[in-house]
Amino acid sequence: MSGTVLELQGLRVLDAHGEPLVHGLDLNLRRGETLGFVGESGSGKSLTLRAILDILPDGLTREGRVTRSPRTAMIFQEPSLALNPTMRIGAFVARSWQLHHPGDSAAQSRTRALALLEQVGIARAAERMAAWPHELSGGMRQRVMIAATLATEPELLLCDEPTTALDVLVQAQILALLRGLVAERGLALVFVSHDLAVVSELCERILVLRDGEEVERGVLAEVLAAPRQEYTRELLTANLARRMTEPAGGRG
Numbered sequence: 001m002s003g004t005v006l007e008l009q010g011l012r013v014l015d016a017h018g019e020p021l022v023h024g025l026d027l028n029l030r031r032g033e034t035l036g037f038v039g040e041s042g043s044g045k046s047l048t049l050r051a052i053l054d055i056l057p058d059g060l061t062r063e064g065r066v067t068r069s070p071r072t073a074m075i076f077q078e079p080s081l082a083l084n085p086t087m088r089i090g091a092f093v094a095r096s097w098q099l100h101h102p103g104d105s106a107a108q109s110r111t112r113a114l115a116l117l118e119q120v121g122i123a124r125a126a127e128r129m130a131a132w133p134h135e136l137s138g139g140m141r142q143r144v145m146i147a148a149t150l151a152t153e154p155e156l157l158l159c160d161e162p163t164t165a166l167d168v169l170v171q172a173q174i175l176a177l178l179r180g181l182v183a184e185r186g187l188a189l190v191f192v193s194h195d196l197a198v199v200s201e202l203c204e205r206i207l208v209l210r211d212g213e214e215v216e217r218g219v220l221a222e223v224l225a226a227p228r229q230e231y232t233r234e235l236l237t238a239n240l241a242r243r244m245t246e247p248a249g250g251r252g
């Protein structure tokens with residue numbers, strides 16, 4: 001069990017009628033391990049992450065065993081929903097720091113917040129501490145969210161499509177940032193995306209989901225080179241087709 005930051009045993013998510021939406025997932029993740037969850041829309045990726053954190057939508061219930069590090073954090077697709085629109089970004093990150101380091105003074109927390117904003121690549125961070133979330137671009141807001149997340153010193157990071165709303169260039173920058181942080185801090189990562197190319201930027205292993213059920217899992221390079229399941233092959237083809245037909249600017 002040593003080094004394990006996440007263990008799922010028969011994780012199921014049931015709807016209000018007791019129908020399973022996630023059908024029983026087993027998983028063991030250790031520090032430094034990176035796992036991508038891929039699958040089409042509605043395959044149960046987000047519900048699985050929410051079940052891990054115990055933040056399922058009303059009416060849904062979880063069964064099975066979840067053992068996770070108390071230092072688990074999550075980054076969502078849309079940073080605007082997670083940031084507080086009425087707090088300047090410096091105060092937001094400082095508060096996140098102070099909540100997790102109650103012994104630190106307000107001044108110490110602000111110093112830490114500034115260092116974190118610099119670490120996630122916010123230029124002129126000292127000045128930008130006073131900015132409101134709406135004054136920043138989507139990519140910048142996601143960087144602020146990552147800084148606030150790092151303030152909690154997680155050892156397990158759950159990401160739910162954190163770059164889907166961003167244009168391809170910014171997406172690449174955020175992925176590079178996450179890759180660096182994961183390597184530097186030895187974080188364990190579960191990264192959800194419908195985009196295999198994005199997952200392959202960050203994850204060593206993948207788990208393919210369909211309709212709440214596991215299709216296959218393995219080392220990403222091996223699965224991509226030789227998918228064992230027809231569904232994984234279809235997903236690969238669909239991903240390739242989308243990449244080739246998408247305008248160069250990408251989504252968003």
Ligand SMILES: Nc1ncnc2c1ncn2[C@@H]1O[C@H](COP(=O)(O)OP(=O)(O)OP(=O)(O)O)[C@@H](O)[C@H]1O
Nearest residue numbers: 015021040041042043044045046047048057060194
């Ligand atoms: N609150 C809810 N009540 C009932 N069913 C739900 C609820 N939330 C999600 N579902 C259903 O659970 C299934 C899995 O949803 P989930 O959001 O996990 O999919 P996903 O893989 O994250 O998809 P996407 O790529 O679109 O984000 C879907 O069929 C969805 O309709």
Ligand SMILES: [Mg+2]
Nearest residue numbers: 045046047160
């Ligand atoms: Mg989702």
